[in-house]
Amino acid sequence: MAERLVGKQAPDFTMETATGDGTGFGKASLSDYKGKWLVLFFYPLDFTFVCPTEITALSHAADQFKALDTEILGVSIDSIHTHKAWINTPVNDNGLGKLAFPLAADITKSVARDYGVLIEEEGIALRGLFIIDPEGELKYEVVNHNDVGRSVEETLRVLQALQSGGLCPMNWKPGDKNLVVK
Numbered sequence: 266m267a268e269r270l271v272g273k274q275a276p277d278f279t280m281e282t283a284t285g286d287g288t289g290f291g292k293a294s295l296s297d298y299k300g301k302w303l304v305l306f307f308y309p310l311d312f313t314f315v316c317p318t319e320i321t322a323l324s325h326a327a328d329q330f331k332a333l334d335t336e337i338l339g340v341s342i343d344s345i346h347t348h349k350a351w352i353n354t355p356v357n358d359n360g361l362g363k364l365a366f367p368l369a370a371d372i373t374k375s376v377a378r379d380y381g382v383l384i385e386e387e388g389i390a391l392r393g394l395f396i397i398d399p400e401g402e403l404k405y406e407v408v409n410h411n412d413v414g415r416s417v418e419e420t421l422r423v424l425q426a427l428q429s430g431g432l433c434p435m436n437w438k439p440g441d442k443n444l445v446v447k
Contacts, residue, residue, distance in 0.1 A: 268381070275305075275395065275403040276379035280340065280371055283348035285324070285364035290345050293338055293369050295401060302335035302428070303397040304420060307371075307382045307390040309411050311343040311351040317361055319392070319414045320368075326417045327365030333424055334399075337366040342377065342389055345370045382408055396424055 279294040308316045348368040354360025377383035382393035394415055396405040404427050426433040431443030
């Protein structure tokens with residue numbers, strides 16, 4: 266059974282990235298996000314079919330995440346060169362177009378392994394999404410089958426619930442009251 270990560274310090278990482286505008290490369294480390302919230306998400310492969318729907322939806326919602334002091338980082342086992350090519354491929358040709366965040370290359374698969382989303386026999390990641398708080402504590406994780414995309418709205422809802430600082434009942438939404446324990 267995989268080790269539980271929620272409630273612990275997020276596994277450290279440093280990965281090369283393709284910039285979201287498709288013009289260059291960089292690096293991303295967990296320490297780069299200290300003092301901010303981070304939505305770290307894994308997807309199986311570039312140039313596939315469900316992945317671009319998720320990645321572009323997160324990019325379209327980037328301003329909503331920024332308003333919540335939250336950065337986004339996408340990760341797959343593809344190279345930075347493949348990421349850059351996919352970003353620079355038009356959307357109508359199964360490309361991504363420009364993104365509001367970088368895509369990281371986990372070529373060694375070590376980060377996917379550390380986060381418990383690597384499918385060892387296939388060499389790709391499951392769809393794992395992690396919310397890490399400004400102190401580096403992993404607060405939320407959701408991992409699902411690669412056939413099913415994740416929900417931007419649910420990610421935003423959970424992020425806001427975590428940021429509310431209180432106990433949030435089922436279906437809590439921003440503006441709802443937190444639970445009061447007597």
